[in-house]
Amino acid sequence: MNFQIATLLGQDGLTNGAIYALLALSILLVFTVTRILLIPLGEFVTFGALTMAAIQMGKAPVLEWLLLLLTTIDCSLDIYQQARTRIDKTKLQKTALKLGYALLMVGLMHYLNLAETPMFFQAVLTLCLIVPLGPIMYRLFFQPLADAPALVLLIVSIATHVAMVGVGLLLFGPEGARTQPFSDSGFRLGNVMLKSQTLWIILVSIVLIVSLFIAFERTLYGKALRATAVNRMGARLQGISPVFAGKATFALAAFLGAASGILIAPITTLYYDSGFIISLKGFVGAIIGGLISYPIAAIGAVAVGMIEAFSMFWASNYKEIIVFTLIIPFLIWRSMNSQHVEDEE
Amino acid sequence: MLSKKICTALFLTSSLLAPLANAEIKIGVVSSSTGPIALVGIPQKNTVALLPKSVAGEKVTYISLDDGSDPTATVKAFKKLIDEEKVDAIIGPSGSGNAMGVIQFAAESGTPMLAPVGTAAVVLPMTEQKKWVFKTTQNDDLIASALVDQMKSSGVKTIGLFGTADPFGENWSKVMKELTKKAGIKIVANEYFQRQDTSVTGQSLKILIANPDAVLIAAPGSSSVMPQTTLKEQGYGGQIYQTHGAALDPFLRLGGKAVEGTILAASLMLVLDEVPDSPSKAIATKYVADYKNLYGKTPATFGGNVFDAGLLLKNAIPSALKAGKPGTPEFRAALRSALEHTKEMPATQGVYNLTPADHSGFDERGRELITVKNGKWTLLK
Secondary structure, eight states, rough: OOOOHHHHHHHHHHHHHHHHHHEEEEEEEEHHOOOOTTTTTTHHHHHEEEEEEEEHHHHSSHHHHHHHHHHHHHHHHHHHHEEESSHHHHHHHHHHHHHHHHHHHHHHHHSOOGGGGGGHHHHHHHHHHTTHHHHHHHHHIIIGGTTHHHHHHHHHHHHHHHHHHHHHHHOOOOOOOOOOOOOOOEEEEETTTEHHHHHHHHHHHHHHHHHHHHHHHHSSSHHHHHHHOHHHHHHHHOOOHHHHHHHHHHHHHHHHHHHHHHHTTTSSOOOOTTTTHEEEEEHHHHHHHTTTTTHHHHHHHHHHHHHHHHHHHHHHHHHHHHHHHHHHHHHHHHHHOOOOOOOOO | OOOOHHHHHHHHHHHHHHHHHHHHHHEEEEOOOOOOTTTHHHHHHHHHSOOSSSETEEEEEEEEOOOTTOHHHHHHHHHHHISOOOOOOOOOSHHHHHEEEEEEHHHHHHHEEOOOOSSSGTTSOTTTTTEEEOOOOOOOOHHHHHHHHHHHHHHOOEEEEOOOOOOHHHHHHHHHHHHHHHHEEEEEEEEEEOOSSSSHHHHHHHHHHOOSSSEEEEGGGGGGHHHHHHHHHOOOOOOEEOOOGOSSSHHHHHHGGGGOOOEEEOOGGGGTTTOOHHHHHHHHHHHHHHHHHSSSSSOOOHHHHHHHHHHHHHHHHHHHHOOOOOOSSSHHHHHHHHHHHSSSSSETEEOOOOOOSSSOOOOGGGGGEEEETTTTEEOOO
């Protein structure tokens, strides 16, 4: 172990840690606002990476059909509901708009020369495909039982995860994929080679985290979400729609998940089922933060990345065991230090 | 009244027909077309449609089940095939661990099992139960010895092993330890990683520090790519060897420039255009063409393993038919001993010579030394 190795491992740990931090924040956000532990978050990561890879190979990623299918179900539910109450013109317009968006995406995927478009645009397209899946998922699977006990929500969440892994296999096939790096250049710091992708990941993660922070502190919508997280009933009494809060957090989670996927796809091979283990490490970070504190969760997630990198060097066989055993002392420490409040109204 | 009569008539006819229906040969196929080893299972499941439809005038039906890569589901699938469907033989499962768990059920019911799995442990050491198991893949040591010979002749003195932390990687490290000892090559680093790991920097650095002449990466499917790209990125200059686990086209696509010059030993299916004519080449060429017609892409070698299982059965069924009717224990026992005496049978993976002691039966005709040149598989010369 010398300085050079330590920096290489540190660089690796920081890269993965930044991704885990993004995921830990999404898990935390969704949990505090909706009481749902978002197990399918990892699937957004893999869907993001695999869609990007498909686009770069110049073929339509097939995901657009899933989007169209789910949007259609969503819209028919909307129309059914309205037919039972009364027809509202603005709501109908909204439904038509959603369907139009899905159709537009299908059209774009099939008529654009995907491989030729610049990489930034490819990433935007990927996000445009995946982010709407978040709110639709909330609408279809969670909204009908938003008031159910947390355990029921957890079970539905696990079921959604299993279904999405299956869908992933169907859409993307069993082979792994990786994408082209954002830029090929790397530069030297002393005698250590720094990869530019690492810098990209760390930079984008910091930008995302800071903009999230600003959004939650300064904007009305951000404050509404925070209010829901603090007290659901109270926020509702103040006129904050729980449906809106749920959909907004799911959209944010899908965005952060897919963005993480796009960021790490150039440095690793991702499979349709790799998402779970990645989001699980974000989850360890969120647990370190007690599923309540954002900064501690982010720091915890980076620590997970670091520990992972160094245990990979010293004891590659026991890497996962070391990372997941971390959770135990924190749970003990947490349960001893905080009085437990049962959150079941 | 009338409908009651019809019902009775139907019932009677069906009970008459039932024994007739039993006379056809039933083969069960268990593959992992979903779950972590779907990469292996999907081409295997697809191959079922290409298996022989009739043998010696008897119709053969295939019952294909998916075990989702889950060993418990494999046991359930086997029990279903044996108890309910009363199959005469089973092809599968796809995974090494899955196969180890069902050997006793195949043996207890006396059903021959043709396993297209990697690990030699399903047929070695031969026991009373494993008598019922046949393996349609090259044993790891057959592939490994080709690689070790190549290392020796190119002057490699020290190697690093970089394998997956699963039965595939572990068995390779075991086999390599024995073979390298004989060849006088020293293993200076032995590192493991998980298929889903997002980074292998730590393991790769450790190998770099040991600085071996060559590195052997033992990982199934696309997971074999990342160790190699990481090693190259960190500036490793030695020769990199891969196993037959890497012998898939995604390996070339994902690896790009980093896998140029890799040496591996695998079945001739990868380099069909270059190998000299042989019965195996003809069979493999036809299989690849048929598969391509049906699914629009070339099959991975894993599919060939199932195809070979079908050919082995086709070869053994005629003599087994003399001993009894399909669906009877006599037929299954005869099928087993007929399989055991397969002689010089060419198939997609090489030539099979099965004996009571060797239920895999490949020789050096079942492997080729292959390298990657200009992004394509080429025969190593």
